[in-house]
Amino acid sequence: MLDRMLIEIESNRIIRDALFKDCDIDELLDMRDDKEFDSEWIRVYNVLNKAKIEHYEKKKIDQIREKSFLKVYDLLQSSDIASCVSDDFEIICKAYVTCYDDVWIHSLIMSYINGKFPCGRLERTNYNIKECINKLCENKGY
Numbered sequence: 001m002l003d004r005m006l007i008e009i010e011s012n013r014i015i016r017d018a019l020f021k022d023c024d025i026d027e028l029l030d031m032r033d034d035k036e037f038d039s040e041w042i043r044v045y046n047v048l049n050k051a052k053i054e055h056y057e058k059k060k061i062d063q064i065r066e067k068s069f070l071k072v073y074d075l076l077q078s079s080d081i082a083s084c085v086s087d088d089f090e091i092i093c094k095a096y097v098t099c100y101d102d103v104w105i106h107s108l109i110m111s112y113i114n115g116k117f118p119c120g121r122l123e124r125t126n127y128n129i130k131e132c133i134n135k136l137c138e139n140k141g142y
Contacts, residue, residue, distance in 0.1 A: 001096060002057065005064055005089075006064050006067060008137050012071070014136060019112070020072075025080070029081070029119075031120040037120055044105050045091055048095060051094060061090060064090075065089055066086070092108065092109055099130075100129060106128070106129065106132050107122035109129075109135075110123065110125045110135075113135050113139050
């Protein structure tokens with residue numbers, strides 16, 4: 001599925017300009033720094049950072065991070081937003097390969113599926129990690 005995610009990113013089907021249309025970059029970054037979002041992001045990151053991930057999976061995750069960073073940078077010329085998206089895709093991929101089911105990470109993924117840059121309070125979802133990743137890779141537009 002990581003290969004599929006990389007293809008979808010390269011094909012502009014996951015990260016599109018509509019994700020950031022009519023958005024104020026500074027406002028989005030401020031909302032990411034909001035305690036509610038930031039504390040959840042850090043919590044999930046810390047859990048997944050300790051997870052054992054195979055070398056070949058790490059290499060694929062690095063490719064996804066790089067490609068997502070470049071896509072966003074090409075769209076916005078903002079390394080700050082591009083870094084956020086790249087970091088999000090790192091934890092999304094790690095959650096997938098470790099089968100880490102967490103309502104907050106599911107909500108993060110669903111934000112991308114729904115064409116919303118994840119920040120602030122995320123809308124909760126009942127999907128599990130595999131369902132979220134399948135929806136992300138099958139997303140045909142928002």
